[in-house]
Amino acid sequence: MIVELPPLPHPLTDAPETSFTLSSSYYTDPGLFELEKEKIFYRSWQYVAPCQSFAVPGDYVVVDICSQSVFVILGDDLELRAFYNVCRHRAHELLQGQGNVASAIVCPYHAWTYKKDGALRHARNTADLAGFRLEDYGLKSIQLEEFVGCVFVNLDPKAERLADTVADLETDIRSRVPFLDDLRVPMANTFGPTEIEAGWKVVVDNYVECYHCEPAHPDFASLICMDDYQMETFGLWSRQTGPQIRHKNSAYDVNPDQGYQGALFWYLWPNTTFNILPGADEMNVSAVRPRSLTRSSFEGHTLSVGNKQNTARSTYTAEVLVLEDVYLCESVQRGLKSHGYDQGRIVADKRLSGISEHALHHFHRLVYQTLQTTSHPS
Numbered sequence: 001m002i003v004e005l006p007p008l009p010h011p012l013t014d015a016p017e018t019s020f021t022l023s024s025s026y027y028t029d030p031g032l033f034e035l036e037k038e039k040i041f042y043r044s045w046q047y048v049a050p051c052q053s054f055a056v057p058g059d060y061v062v063v064d065i066c067s068q069s070v071f072v073i074l075g076d077d078l079e080l081r082a083f084y085n086v087c088r089h090r091a092h093e094l095l096q097g098q099g100n101v102a103s104a105i106v107c108p109y110h111a112w113t114y115k116k117d118g119a120l121r122h123a124r125n126t127a128d129l130a131g132f133r134l135e136d137y138g139l140k141s142i143q144l145e146e147f148v149g150c151v152f153v154n155l156d157p158k159a160e161r162l163a164d165t166v167a168d169l170e171t172d173i174r175s176r177v178p179f180l181d182d183l184r185v186p187m188a189n190t191f192g193p194t195e196i197e198a199g200w201k202v203v204v205d206n207y208v209e210c211y212h213c214e215p216a217h218p219d220f221a222s223l224i225c226m227d228d229y230q231m232e233t234f235g236l237w238s239r240q241t242g243p244q245i246r247h248k249n250s251a252y253d254v255n256p257d258q259g260y261q262g263a264l265f266w267y268l269w270p271n272t273t274f275n276i277l278p279g280a281d282e283m284n285v286s287a288v289r290p291r292s293l294t295r296s297s298f299e300g301h302t303l304s305v306g307n308k309q310n311t312a313r314s315t316y317t318a319e320v321l322v323l324e325d326v327y328l329c330e331s332v333q334r335g336l337k338s339h340g341y342d343q344g345r346i347v348a349d350k351r352l353s354g355i356s357e358h359a360l361h362h363f364h365r366l367v368y369q370t371l372q373t374t375s376h377p378s
Ligand code: FES
Pocket: 087, 088, 089, 090, 091, 092, 107, 108, 109, 110, 111, 112
């Protein structure tokens, strides 16, 4: 693993207006990705699924956190628990995807059998094994927390609770989303995964700025008025608001009497997003999951009040908006390898307008500070 961070030929200053971006090595150096795993992804809160995905005992969801497979499962006592998805015998993975284990978790390799609370219940042919005790081989548990109706996990046993580190985010979401507690997981609830040939930071960079919205998302910019678009940064999160919309536009028509009438996007360090587009009481919660240094996937769930999906809206999102962003990100990832590029300039204005890149700067500072320290950014 590298010890020293790549150089920043031009500084990432405190003030966004004078700052440069992270340099390209931060996006292309394999050693840096190893450092990101250790310092960012194995220590931060990672989105898994809405709480409602766990309705009956045995319901489980598997997620991959930078090659650490983990799962969340609802116990017979209705407690949610999270474990590393690996058998304590000889390391076969236990569960795949999402589903329900009716009675117990049975390893597909040699059939060691675990209870839903992680305890090893049965291991074949071990009755006479010297010094072997079932209780020494329970699944390794990890931290779990419910936050704004969603399940998050953290591989760091010492991690501070999410509700304590970003209490202001919960307050902010609750104050702006009156229908939050009415959101349900509809059938076909999964969004993505959208596989992207670009690293996770390229995808987050693109998410936390709307400087690109007018040139690169003409339909989006015809739907959301960019004049009063706003972007604000807080400790470990940032928020974009588009309060004014045009009901007739080239993205999809919005019925003035139906659903939320604005746009809201929250970014939560390091890789979670909460997304509300106009025209339906729906919220999408997604994570940008690193797959490798230069690949990631965008995946999550769309929650809805009632079961009605606004089809025109979801078609526009999946077939236009997301694809536009994927092409942008993939081009940038290729460009970051170019000998003709090493570091960019943050384009932020003093008004902190909707097209200012101050939330991008905020993200780069979080990355830089976290890679430099051994503790969490604050
Ligand atoms: S690896 Fe799971 S039972 Fe052998």
